[in-house]
């Protein structure tokens with residue numbers, strides 16, 4: 108029996124949506140080849156808001172969408188991005204090997220065996236003096252080889268924080284939407300703006316479903332306070348914990364809320380129009 112008319116429309120619409128996605132990604136890869144690398148720094152006033160989770164998930168999604176992506180840890184001495192990426196055993200070099208001329212950028216980076224196109228460059232594991240280091244040459248090489256570079260900034264406003272933002276094209280500030288975290292995010296945004304980064308975005312992470320209704324009424328205020336455009340809302344999801352302990356990148360868990368929401372953030376970064384509001388309300 109023929110499918111009802113409504114169903115046929117649905118199939119046609121789905122097919123059109125899929126082809127648009129394929130054309131979009133192909134176009135994106137072509138643009139990437141002519142060298143338009145974007146350096147994105149993920150930060151927040153203090154630790155625990157989900158910066159490292161965001162860097163790992165968003166950079167994995169960017170790579171899965173076809174962009175050559177480097178993620179870098181700048182949390183010098185307290186680095187743990189390798190754990191979230193499940194790449195600890197491969198990350199034997201760090202960015203000081205490049206800065207101090209011991210290695211070329213591409214020799215120091217390692218590629219994920221699980222997500223092709225995703226590369227990682229670690230921070231040194233011991234605290235090093237980072238003031239007055241010139242990162243310009245290293246980032247020039249990054250721009251030559253990658254479509255995106257996503258940086259995990261340290262908490263607080265130390266020299267590593269300044270270094271991480273030295274070449275930033277975009278900043279994503281992660282807050283959990285609670286008042287103390289919003290205040291920290293505001294301070295962070297002001298400092299980053301003073302550093303000359305014009306494109307500042309806001310990501311609200313670890314939202315509990317029970318709080319989402321209350322948050323709906325305050326998101327516009329949060330955006331006004333921080334003066335940054337919203338790039339996504341990610342819910343509290345037990346798969347973030349599970350992914351870490353099962354040594355599997357979050358993004359490889361299918362049909363999971365946070366994984367889906369982080370992939371929406373990646374698609375927005377790539378310029379796709381993924382609506383942030385549905386029927387007048389914020390959605391993720």
Ligand SMILES: Nc1ncnc2c1ncn2[C@@H]1O[C@H](COP(=O)(O)OP(=O)(O)O)[C@@H](O)[C@H]1O
Nearest residue numbers: 154155156157158159160313342343344347365
């Ligand atoms: N959306 C989320 N749902 C559940 N747990 C999360 C989420 N985002 C982060 N976490 C957890 O919060 C903790 C801090 O996250 P992390 O990314 O290390 O923060 P930061 O880098 O800002 O210090 C970790 O235990 C992480 O697993």
Ligand SMILES: [Mg+2]
Nearest residue numbers: 158159160182
């Ligand atoms: Mg961290």
